[in-house]
Amino acid sequence: MSGRDWRVPVLTYHASTVGGPGYAGNDHVAFASDLATATRLGWRIVPLQWVVEQRLGLAERDLARCLALSCDDGTVLDVRDVEYPGQGLQPSLLTLLEAQPGQPDRHLTCFVIACAQARARMDRDCLHGLDWMGEDWWAPELAGGRVGIGNHSWDHNHPVMHEPGPGGMPRGDFHVVDDEPRADFEIRQAADYLAARLGPGACPLFAYPYGHAPDFLVRDWFPRHGASLGLQAAFGTQGGAVGAGSDPWHLPRYVCGLHWSSPEQFEDLLAGLA
Ligand SMILES: [Zn+2]
Incomplete structure (x- = not known):
């Protein structure tokens, strides 16, 4: 398959999804299972950047x-093994990826939130x-080469930020990022922060918080x-595979727990694309 096809x-x-020891509700268990399934079925893991470069020609x-x-x-559950309160040691997604044999191009892109205050509040109020x-x-x-860092906005417009955003922007929704000042606040500010720390x-790559992709931003x-x-x-979360006709400013992704919740459903998802 190449060219237009x-x-x-x-x-x-979501590495913070650790709700128990089973596949449904623990993204570490699901991730390990899915990598093994994909490898067994002859799928190759490639960097997300490759997909974007293909789309952009x-x-x-x-x-x-x-x-x-x-x-x-x-x-940190993305990249470091962590003892999760009440749930035992959770190997990081990176640990699980590193352990996967037969995948020379394996790579994981972590979409991070830029604002330190927002991260501190989420850590306190939503985690432990x-x-x-x-x-x-x-x-x-x-620098290690297996991980990409992507932009997941300034503060996710998350409800832990009690104060309204620019122009009275309500929190808890990304569809409301629908004008220039709000886009500058949520996206430009995050891009500048990441560039200052990690280099221009x-x-x-950007991923819309909540998968909400306002027309103003996309178009x-x-x-x-x-x-x-x-x-x-x-990237959004609207399901579907990226292809030649995908909108670069709203590329689809499949979300574990939303689009599939078991090894069987994952295998069906892949079978539908092969
Ligand atoms: Zn998010």
């Missing part, structure tokens, strides 16, 4: 039977207050400003 599923996990690789991996919200949302791992993991152009703001911010593409 290629399509690649992008899978999304910057590369033409053979992406037949390939998939790409991403995870959202940026906790164990300092899981620091940023000290971003640069070394990026080091984080060319207007990103096409005008994306390139100048070092951004090449933006």
Whole structure:
């Protein structure tokens, strides 16, 4: 498969989803199972960046039977094994990826939240207050070559930020990022923060919080400003595989727990794409 026919599923996990020892409700268990399933069925893991380069015509690789991996919200559970309160030791997604044999191009893109205050509040209010949302791992993991760091906005417009955003922007929703000041606040500010820490152009991919992709951003703001911010593409969570006809500013992803919740459903998902 090459040229116009290629399509690649992008899978999304949340390493902070640790609700028990089983596949449903624990994204570490699901991730390990899914990697084994994909490898057994002859799927090749490739960097998310390759998918974007293919879509933009910057590369033409053979992406037949390939998939790409991403995870959202940026906790240390992405890359470090952590003793989870009440749930035991959780091997990080990176540990599980490193352990997967026969996948020379294996790679994981972690979409992180830029604002330190927002991360501190989420760590306290939504996790366990164990300092899981620091940023000290971003640069070394990026340098390590198995991990990409992506932009998941300034503060996720998360309800832990009690104060309204620009122009009275209500929290808890990303559809409301629908004008210039709000886009600057949520996206430009995050891009600048990541560039200052990781280098210009080091984080060319964006993922919409909650998968909410406002028309203003998809059709207007990103096409005008994306390139100048070092951004090449933006990902939603609308399901479907990325292909030649996908909108670069609203590329689809499949989300674990939303689009599939068992090894059988995962296998069915892949079978539908092969
Ligand atoms: Zn998120």
